[in-house]
Amino acid sequence: MQAGVAYAALAYLAWGLFPVYFKQLAAIPALEVVMHRTVWCMVVLLVVLAWRGQWRWLGELRRRPRVLGAFALSALLLAVNWLGYVWAVHNDHVLDASLGYFILPLVNVGLGYAFLHERPRAGQWLAVAVAAAGVLWLALQAGHVPWVALLLAVTFGLYGLLLKVGALGALEGLALETMVLAPLAVGGLLWWAVQGQGALAQGSASDIGWLLLAGPLTAVPLLLFAAGARRVSMATMGVLQYISPSLQLLVGVWLYGEPLAPARAIGFGLIWTALLVYGAEGWWFSRTTKNQPASSKVS
Numbered sequence: 397m398q399a400g401v402a403y404a405a406l407a408y409l410a411w412g413l414f415p416v417y418f419k420q421l422a423a424i425p426a427l428e429v430v431m432h433r434t435v436w437c438m439v440v441l442l443v444v445l446a447w448r449g450q451w452r453w454l455g456e457l458r459r460r461p462r463v464l465g466a467f468a469l470s471a472l473l474l475a476v477n478w479l480g481y482v483w484a485v486h487n488d489h490v491l492d493a494s495l496g497y498f499i500l501p502l503v504n505v506g507l508g509y510a511f512l513h514e515r516p517r518a519g520q521w522l523a524v525a526v527a528a529a530g531v532l533w534l535a536l537q538a539g540h541v542p543w544v545a546l547l548l549a550v551t552f553g554l555y556g557l558l559l560k561v562g563a564l565g566a567l568e569g570l571a572l573e574t575m576v577l578a579p580l581a582v583g584g585l586l587w588w589a590v591q592g593q594g595a596l597a598q599g600s601a602s603d604i605g606w607l608l609l610a611g612p613l614t615a616v617p618l619l620l621f622a623a624g625a626r627r628v629s630m631a632t633m634g635v636l637q638y639i640s641p642s643l644q645l646l647v648g649v650w651l652y653g654e655p656l657a658p659a660r661a662i663g664f665g666l667i668w669t670a671l672l673v674y675g676a677e678g679w680w681f682s683r684t685t686k687n688q689p690a691s692s693k694v695s
Contacts, residue, residue: 400627404636407620410613412643415493416651417613418485420606424595426482428588429607431581432595433478436611437618438574444615445571453568463563464572470558471573477551484544490648491656496548497641498667499531501674503553504633511557514629519677523670530666537659556633559625566622570615635678638671 421429445451457464484493505524508514516524535542562569588594595603625633645664648654656664 400624401632401636402624403620404624404628404633405639407617407624408637408639409643410617410620411497412640413647414481414613415485415490415644415647417606417609418482419652421482421603422486424599424603424607426479426486428585428594429482429610430475430478431584432607433610433614434475434574434577434581435585436608437614438571438578438611440611440615441567441571441574444567450567453564457572460563466558466562467564467569467572468576470555470562470569471576473551473555473558474573475577477548477555480544480547480551484548488652488654489544490644490652491654491660492542492544493548494641494644494648495531495534495542496545497552497637497644498527498664499545499549500553500637500641501635501670502528502531503549504556504637507553507557508629512560517677517681519681520674523674523677525670526673527667527670530663530670533666534660534663537657537663556621556625559622562626566619566626569622570618632678635671635674638668642668 418429480496481493484490502524505514505516505520509516531542559566559569564572585594585596589596592598595607599607624636628636645656649656
């Protein structure tokens with residue numbers, strides 16, 4: 397449990413700083429960035445698998461078509477999430493992206509309740525209700541459905557759920573996902589290169605260097621997240637995930653000058669209040685349980 401919390405927290409910390417990285421690639425179309433991200437992430441993972449001699453699971457997949465199908469679905473969700481996020485950063489919607497990951501705990505709690513039979517306590521439901529009020533307020537202030545935020549929240553929530561019930565380890569699962577996506581990504585990049593388009597044909601050495609860096613920068617946080625998702629409840633993941641959007645919000649406002657109007661700040665304030673309620677309830681529950689006599693815990 398403690399290791400899971402540490403893994404997940406490090407993953408969310410890295411993701412919170414991702415806008416700084418993707419801004420370096422703003423001149424490259426989002427779809428092309430995602431294709432490079434897929435390919436170089438796969439390369440990093442294959443190197444790790446080769447170093448560890450960890451190939452047996454590939455042969456076993458032939459007898460487990462359902463596992464392959466589940467990871468094909470998770471690969472699709474991951475690709476859509478990546479594309480939506482990169483597009484948001486490139487088009488000065490870092491705050492909208494952060495909102496998506498503020499919404500994610502609502503999705504996590506709902507998925508945990510619906511599919512994993514997790515039963516949040518009353519205090520946790522209160523925190524979810526306060527966060528939902530904040531999201532609703534932000535939607536009303538914007539005057540439209542926050543589709544970027546909802547896309548990111550739903551796709552990553554479902555992706556986390558599939559990891560939670562997945563039959564492969566973190567390394568193998570992510571490797572399989574990138575291998576599923578790689579034929580499309582490699583094909584697209586080669587086609588652009590033959591046409592004299594894309595970063596491989598027209599990009600500077602700096603652009604190519606930044607794209608190559610997408611491999612380790614993608615693989616390491618996702619492996620940490622996958623390892624954490626298997627060790628903690630969906631509700632706990634919902635609390636930890638606030639690290640990422642909080643950092644994204646600060647980066648969007650302070651580093652890139654995206655406006656945060658007072659009315660919008662109220663919505664974010666409600667969501668942060670929900671985080672405090674959620675954290676305080678969890679601390680109180682843990683403290684109360686710890687102080688109970690052993691006999692009462694058994695009963």
